[in-house]
Amino acid sequence: MVKSFLKEIDFTKKDLLNLLALSAKFKQLKKDKVAHKYLEGKNIALIFEKTSTRTRSAFTVAGQDLGMNVTYLGAGEIQLGKKESIVDTAKVLGSMFDGIEYRGFKQEDVEILSKYSGVPVWNGLTDTWHPTQMIADFLTLTEVFGSLDDLSIAYIGDGRNNMANSLLVTSAILGVNCTIIAPKSLQPQKDIVDLAHQHNTGASLTITDDIAGVKGVNMIYTDVWVSMGEGVDFKERIDLLLPYQINQNLISLTGNPDVIVMHCLPAFHDLNTEIGKDIYEKYGYSELEITDEVFQKYSSIIFQEAENRMHSIKAIMYNSFQEE
Template sequence: MNHFQNKSFLKEIDFSSAELNYLIDFAAHLKYLKKNNIPHPYLQGKNIALLFEKTSTRTRSSFTVASVDLGAHPEFLGKNDIQFGKKESTIDTAKVLGSMFDGIEYRGFAQKTVEQLAQFSGVPVWNGLTDEWHPTQMIADFLTLKEHFGHLEGLTLTYLGDGRNNMGNSLLVTAAKLGVNIHIGAPKALWPANDIIELAQTAADQTGSKILLTEDPVEAVNGADALYTDVWISMGEDVDPKTRIDLLKPYQINQELLAQAGSSAIVMHCLPAYHNHDTVVGKQLGEQFSMDAIEITDDVFNGKQSVVFQEAENRMHAIKAIMAATLGDLFIPDSLF
């Protein structure tokens, strides 16, 4: 029997350590199959709805290629094609889409929306990102760590910057569930919410993961196997850029901070990154605040310790594993869990 069959993938905390580890290892297996041109059409004949209230490069590309590789047909519905709460309620939309599609991906704002889609559609729903959680990114990130180090338990991951966004939440909880020590280096005002810290601590008590929240960036990177950052102002977030950037400047991943972590540490970023002035936003912020780069410097981003593009590719393999496990009628023995 398939332990995952018809389950939705909405947030990491819903899954056990064994289940998360299975998805990471299954993603590695599917990556091997693809690299060796071995077909794996586990979702032959299925139809997948891809709902995007927020724009996306990696998530949309990953779900599209993963669907096609698995033999399914993906249908993209952008913010002008879906009416969440405007002309049609989320619940009504869920019932309609669930009657036509075999699985639904949602990327948008409210976690409540993706939870309602899962509750009322009757098909597996996958969270491609909400304001609270980014679970498909986690399978890709911890796959990247496992590929690099050969194991997960006992590694130390340091996340720097805005700690109370979806990436801070997801990394904190997932690392704790997987026995990875997690350090968050951020100003206290940008630490994850207390209820998220408590969820992570409960998981860490079971796995032996150590959690450190600190305002000192040097303390945060001490002993780290990986440094991780994200943009300092999230998509659609209404904040004063000067206040935020002044607050986060000490947490920029640059050569000086990376040197404190050591030469064996890897550098990660969920992208997009403002590592130079080659984007409209990066240029605008850089010129406004006299910075060559914002959250990560170009020499680190493109340096030999960076795994950001391997990590980006792994989004597709991770998403494929999640879709196949929950919709593919696979044989996955319960004894694994």
């Protein structure tokens, strides 16, 4: 049976906990500079219809550390869904590669690649789910708090994007209490909420538009306010979400001196990017989903989380090639 990694609901709590433990083991091997080319001789393809820093870097280094040959296939470099159907592309790539990573738009596309390629396929991000990010995020939570037991987390901002979807569902599977805080128009779709409840192993799941929902949480999470490829009125979106910015006032509302903040990056917290400068010139905002003060305060955890993408992706790929 081909073991792909397409979305969180394909896995049990035990499966995900095993991946977290395996990620930690690979992180220690890397730290100790112990070679672990367990998949030497295998070839994998990385399909990126959406640009990436962390996902591309993580898959590349993870694959090379495991001894695999890694081929990058960027947007416009292959005919995926344009001059050649995804089914045909899947069959071609499956005959040449031992595994395929896909980062793109439709969840349906990564599912088709898995169904017809005959090799493991790993979801590097779609508009619906971001499962590799979840293993990195919950690994980070485990490292910071020692365990996932009795943890409560809150996601604040655009509650309809892939990060909010994945956090809600993965929290449910792992039994971690999760609150999604977003304006009513940007709250998770009913089918996502239903999935979370169907796979819940004991978590308290809350959807609200009240920022007071952060009270008592151990971690606050946010993401960019406009996702890649999303066509929206940017000014309208900013104005809608400004009350949901992670700032010092929001941190204070938690009432928890040990609360942490996480962000999957990139983050618009200053004017050190072209997009950040453009937003400031057009709308006068120098900080969006998170203030620079808060970002810098929790930056060590945020960049620990980013590094963990590599270790978790290594575990995910390695696990796909193991016999049941």
